[in-house]
Amino acid sequence: MIKRFVILTVALLATALFSACEKDGDTQKPTINIIEPTDGTELLTGEEIHFEVEFSDNQELKSYKVDIHSAEDGHSHTKSMSTDEHIPWAMQKSWDFEVGQKNAHIHHHEIVIPTAIDGVPIETGHYHMLIYCTDKEGNESWKAIGIAIAMPTK
Amino acid sequence: MQRVVLSILILASLAISTMSLAQSSLKLNGLVTDSNGNPIGGAHIFILETKQGATTNSKGQFSIGIKQQGTYQVNISYLGYKCIHGCSIEIKSASGTRHFVLEPENIDLTEVTVIGNKNNGNWKELSAPTEHADKNLIAKNMGSSLMKSIESLPGISSMEVGQGFSKPVIRGLGFNRVAVSENGIKMEGQQWGADHGLEIDQFGVESVEVIKGPASLALGSDAVSGAIIVSPISIPPTNTVETSVTTIAKSANELLGLSAMTKLRATSTFAYARFTLTQFGDYKVPTDSFFFNRYRLPIYNGRLKNTAGTENNIYLTSGIIKEWGKIAFSISNVRSMVGFFAGSHGIPSTNKLLPDGNSRNIGLPFQEVNHLKLSINGNYFSRIGKITFDIGYQNNHREEHSLFHTHYPTQIAPETNPNLELLFKLQTLSASVASTTQIKSIKTNYGISGQFQNNSIGGYTFLLPEFTRYSTGAFIVVAKDLGSKTTINAGARYDLGSIAISEFISPYNGNRRAPNFTGFYHDVSWGAGITVKPNHTFSIKANLGKSFRMPSANELSANGIHHGSFRYEVGNTSITSEYAYQADLGIQFTSNRVELEVSPFVSYFPNFIFLNPTGSYNHPDGTEIAEADAGQVYQYLQSEALRYGGEVNVKLQIAKSIVFRANAEMVYATDFTYPIPFTPPLQAYAEVEYSIPYYWKIFHRTSISLQGNFVAAQHRNSRNELATPGYNLLSLYASTMLITKLAPVNISLQVQNLFNKRYWNHMNFYRSIEIPEVGRNIVVSVSIPISKKFGNEAKE
Incomplete structure (x- = not known):
């Protein structure tokens, strides 16, 4: 019985060594190529963002996300959001790619920079724009650019 | 004639006396x-x-x-x-x-581990693979925490967030898969959290036992991959007072530490007190910049901004020890406040990294942890065995502070504690009774235990809901000697538990972040093992077992950014208990000069719980996630997993005063599609030690050693996990005891990372933001132990 026990344990160890076959998992990240807006572009409040980005993946794209937030105050986000006469603007939105898509050229004007939020004009200045992208397996890449938001001169 | 007789007698007596002299x-x-x-x-x-x-x-x-x-x-x-x-x-x-x-005997230890303490002289070694660390080993490898100090043990490593926190990892698994018990009580903190370290004062640790492999039978749920058991303090001999003062200084973070303890025992009453205070500045790293997503960001003055911290601990025990047994009451409070690297919360930017002119201050973001523990521990000896009981209350209070920020336009900073981002207050009440009996060659250990937990939360963001959790279990382990060479053991445990999670509605946008949920779990675990020792030099051990783990609250219902791991994590209430089947072997050869141990293992999880990247930016229920810096959603799922590997451990007595020690360890882990993330790479440790164990002038027990860590690259990576290059490190250690008239003085000097090498640790969460490990670190420690007899015995 003792022999059997030891043999069983050895057999289990040996089986593990030979049976550990791993399917080819995909760990390759999708790529992001930002055409518009470019780093440092000045954009005006009340206007649409001309958004033009190429995404591609070795297998299948899943989603992308755009995150814009104020980079004033050293990116630490302001303490209180609605005290003074200006309010920092922030937006987050994600979109899904069509099923089976490996390459996508996205071009839209869906993101609109507001002039004011609840009647309070938005803070102008330096903003960060982050673009995230995932593939079907959850591999993720992202890119960040800086944009400047200004009031249109009247 | 008389003269002759006399001279013969004299000669004989001379001969005898010289003989006896000889x-x-x-x-x-x-x-x-x-x-x-x-x-x-x-x-x-x-x-x-x-x-x-x-x-x-x-x-x-x-x-x-x-x-x-x-x-x-x-x-x-x-x-x-x-x-x-x-x-x-x-x-x-x-x-x-x-x-x-x-070495002090840890009377309580065997009862806690059940599976066996290899240093217990009364019992033949039982079959579970164990490692042992005493305070000398801890002193010799003194790291930033207990886990860093013992990670040179084969099969043991630590998972880190920067330098401030390190989590125990046994054979590549950590978090809720390693149970930690101190003074008979299972530690309950925020084990699920990446930035949760052990709330244990490493200066107060005299002895640690590590069980590699499923230790669920003794400790219940959670010890799927193993257990770390910190022994209760040893009790001094009668009429003795022992005091010890230890000071420590480290160069890498300009740490200064002081720990003082006193132990007192009259005939049958004893008391113990320890106070520890450490303060450290920002860590130094051998780099002036780090890469983050194609951007090179600066590290000013070679220091990681805002990684300073403090720790202060109190430990008090008193009790009585009699022939019938022992009863002790203990209270401890471990408190730490440690900054998070300024670039680690949110996306790093240059502004955040500018030095603030003070390398010892703790700015935002930081975390503050206070762990209070009360316990009553006792044992009673009977003619056939011993009964042990442990009752404990723990209050783990963890706060994460970060400058108030939000992306809900209507959210206004709270009036009190505006920067309190997260608060977890976990209270645990636990009790266990166990009995050990020995009748002839059969040793039986059985017991029951119960635990109640309540978690409350606070802060302006949300990650984990409030919950209450009950669990109870009963176990029995039987060991039997089959002749003088073989011991077999077998045991089983039954557990029953429930968790009730409370709904959480975001006060800012009305979203339901966590639903009401109640889960019931019950499981049987079992184990069997054998130790065969055909002769003094050779022994073989084999074990088979099944262990389990109840899903934890975060796996069921997390919903928020986990800053420690840089991920948005979502729980899954359909998760069931996790099982593991494990087989392991231990082959040991011991002679006067050579000790060799090979311990392979394999474990199979039919339903391993892991965080799966969903590829989506919305909650799986379709809700949009509106938090700053949130990447894709990771959700807890279950899948098959296989893990195997092992350790080789060698000790060679090269000469009378020269010892060579080496060990190597590897883990292969897969879910059959991807490697399992945070798996330690193949690594080896080697050490040559020259020691003079006896007096040499005024120096006593002097030793000098050279240590090398050889770590291979880790290219088996999961999704979104970076490959980590290999590295080699050299360290030096020297220690001696100065004998002075007043007291002995222990002095030790360590130089870790001798060549100030820049390297990355695959097991560090800061690896993903490309921050290298600490550079050269010089550690000096001085400790003065004084032991005095008092009362009647002193007059002898």
Whole structure:
């Protein structure tokens, strides 16, 4: 019985060594190529963002996300959001790619920079724009650019 | 004639006396001390071959006359200390003083581990693979926390967030898969959290036992991959007061630490107190910049901004010890406040990294943890065994502070504590009773335990809901000697538990972040093992077992950014208990000069719980996630997993004073599609130590060692996990004890990462933001132990 026990344990160890076959998992990240807006572009409040980005993946794209937030105050986000006469603007939105898509050229004007939020004009200045992208397996890449938001001169 | 007779008599007596002189000139002179160098008076020495005995005097010295040269087996024993059994001593002509060090016996330890303590002299080694660390090993490898200090043990590693926190990892698994118990109570903090370290004062640790492999039978849920058992403090001999003051300084983070303790025992009452205070500045890293997503960001002055911290701990125990057993009451409070690297919360930017002119301040973001623990521990000896009970209350209070920020336009900073981002207050009440009996060759250990937990939350963001959790279990383990060479053991455990999670509605946008949920879990776990020792030099162990783990609250219902791991994590209420089947072997060869141990293992999880990247930016229920810096959503799922690997451990006595130690460890882990993330790479550790165990002038127990860590690259990576290059590190260690008139002074010097090498640790969460590990670190420690007898015995 003792022999059997030891043999069983050895057999289990040996089986593990030979049976550990791993399917080819995909760990390759999708790529992001930002055409518009470019780093440092000045954009005006009340206007649409001309958004033009190429995404591609070795297998299948899943989603992308755009995150814009104020980079004033050293990116630490302001303490209180609605005290003074200006309010920092922030937006987050994600979109899904069509099923089976490996390459996508996205071009839209869906993101609109507001002039004011609840009647309070938005803070102008330096903003960060982050673009995230995932593939079907959850591999993720992202890119960040800086944009400047200004009031249109009247 | 009379003259002749007289001269014969004289000659004979001369001959006899010279003979006896010659005999008595061969002596075994010895000194018996504890590991602090304090002499132990009244210890018994027994030479097996000659059946001669002796008792040490108050200075711990003894002397036994020996008739013949040769090698003798010596036993040394003293109440409260582990016996030295069959220590081989070679006695030639003029022998110097031999020094014997008795290690304190951890009376409670065997009852907690159940599976077996290999240092327990009464019991033949049981079959579970274990590692042992005492305070010398901890002192020799003194890292930023207990886990860093013991990670050189084969199969043990630590998972880190920067330098501030390190989590225990056994054979590649950590978090809720490793149970940690201290003083008989299972530690309950925020084990699920990446930035949760052990709330244990490493200066107060005398001895640690690590069980590799499923230890669920003794400790219940959570010990799927193993357990770390910190022994209760040893109790000094009667009428003794022991005090010890330790100071430590480290160069890498300009740490200064002080720990003072005193232990007191009259005849049957004892008390213990320890206070520890450490303060450290920002960590130094051998780089002036780091890469983050194609951007090179600066590290000013070679220091990681805002990684400073403080730790202050109090530990008090008092109790009575009698022939019938022991009862002790303990209270401890471990408090730490550690900054998070300024670039680690949110996306790093240059502005955040500018130095603030002070490398010792703790700015935002930081975390503050306070762990309060009360316990009553007791044991009672009967004719056939022992009954042990442990009752504990723990309050783990963890706060994460970060400058108030939000992306909900309507959210306004709270008036009090505006920067309190997350608060977790976990209260745990636990109780267990266990009994050990020995009838002939059968040892039985059985017991019941129960635990109640309540978690409350606070802060302006949300990650984990409030919950209450009950669990109870009963176990039995039977060990039997089959003849003198074989021991078998088998056991089973049944557990029953429930968790009730409370709904959480975001006050800012009305989103339901966590639903009401109640889950019931019950499981049977079992194990069987065998130890065969055909002779003194060889032994083989084999184990088979099934262990389980109840899903934890975060796996069921997390919903938020986990800053420690840089991920948005979402729980899954359909998760069931996790099982693991494990088989392991231990093959050991021991001779006078060589010790070799090979311990392979394999474990199979039919439903391993892991965080799966969903590829989506919305919650799986379709809700949009509106938090800053949130990447894709990771959700807890279950899948098959296989893990195997093992350790090789070698000790060679090259010469009388030179020892070579080495170990190597590897883990292969897969879910059959991807490697399992945070798997430690293949690595080896080697050490050459030269030591003079006896007196040399005023120096005592001097040793110098050179240590090398050889770590291979880890290219088996999961999704979104970076490959980590390999590295080699060298470290130096020297220690001695200065004998002064007042007290002995232990001095040690370490130089870690001698060549100031820049490297990355695959097991560090900061690896993903490309922050290298600490550079050269010089650690100096001075400790003064004083032991005094008082009362009647002192007059002897």
